[in-house]
Amino acid sequence: MSRLAQRFAQLKAENRKALVTYVMAGDPQPSVTVPLIHEMVAAGVDILEVGLPFSDPMADGPVIALAAERALAGGTNTLDAIAMVKEFRQKDQDTPVVLMGYLNPAEVIGYETFIQTAADAGVDGMILVDLPPEEAEKFDVILDQYGLDQVFLLAPTSTDERITHVIKQARGFIYYVSLKGVTGAATLDIQSAADRIAKIKQQTDLPVGVGFGISDAASAKAMGAVADAVIVGSAFVKPFATLSVEDATAAAIAKVKELRAALDEL
Template structure:
């Protein structure tokens, strides 16, 4: 059983919701990331979503786009991110780590080399924002060879046909984008999300996580009532915009504790 499947099974048996937390690798400096990941796990994160810095992050709002710029300016490359996961695994062999990013860096490195290196580093799955199921025929068999999950996005605008296609090809969990827009948007519609999640769940036994627009205990708790996982990114990345790294880490970890406490109220 994969780390992701094992983690979701554990949480289900405990009737708890997963907290999936996004971190931009290398923001603001490469040495910050691994210690931050360990602190976030201690604070209650169940699954780590680690961002691959990219110069044209089309699905991301300004907060995460600027985080990518800072990481790139600090010298963080795609292969550096895999080294960070490898270092993280020296102390933590249990917490699932999913990489989220865009296709171009993988094409530059080559699918086979990237996936093999990612597997050896301890990566459990990939979310490639600009790689839909119809175009994943070259990457999918390589991921399957290394037993790495391929996680796809669904949106409020996804048709029934699209939902069915994604649920047939996805593994790990389904990532439902709760609103129309980029990461960090504020137009969260809980009722619409609940209806869409119900539709998705009728077609798959995979866990469904909800992301985009979740920023505090209230929104996390609302989404936790209808989803298996709550995915938070912008609210955890934003402290690094204005604060010194040490202060930003402290604020981010405190936010994780706030989110964890809110989700645990649902038990």
């Protein structure tokens, strides 16, 4: 059983919802990432998403796009980000880690080298935003060889046919994008998202996580009531744009505790 499956099974047995948090690898400097994610786990994070810095993101709003620019300017590339996961694994063998990024770096590195390196580092899954399931067969075959899960996105605009197609290929969990927009967008239609998540869950036993637009206790609690996991990114990344590393880290940990407390009220 994969770390993702184990973690979701554990949380289900405890009647708790997963808190999934995103950090951009290497933002604002390479030395920050590993200590930060250790602190976030200690504060209550269940699953980590580690962002791969990329210069041309299509799903990220300005907060995460600028974080990628800072990371790239500081010298962090895709293989450096994976090396950070390997360093994290020296002290934490239990917390699932999912890489989130775009296909271009994997193409440049080569699918098998990219996936093997990630597997060797202790990565558990991949979210490649611009790799649709219709074109993912070659990538999926290699992921299977190395025991990694491919997590696909579904959106408010996904058709019934698309939902069925994604469910057949997805592993680990389903990532439901709660709004029409980019990461960090402010408009969140909770009822619409709840209806769509219920529809997805009728067709699969895979956990469903919901992300985009969740930034505080109220929105996390509302989404946690209808999903298996709440995924938060921009709220953790934003402090590093304006605050010192120490203050930004403190803000990120305070946010973890706020969200964890809200989910634990469910």
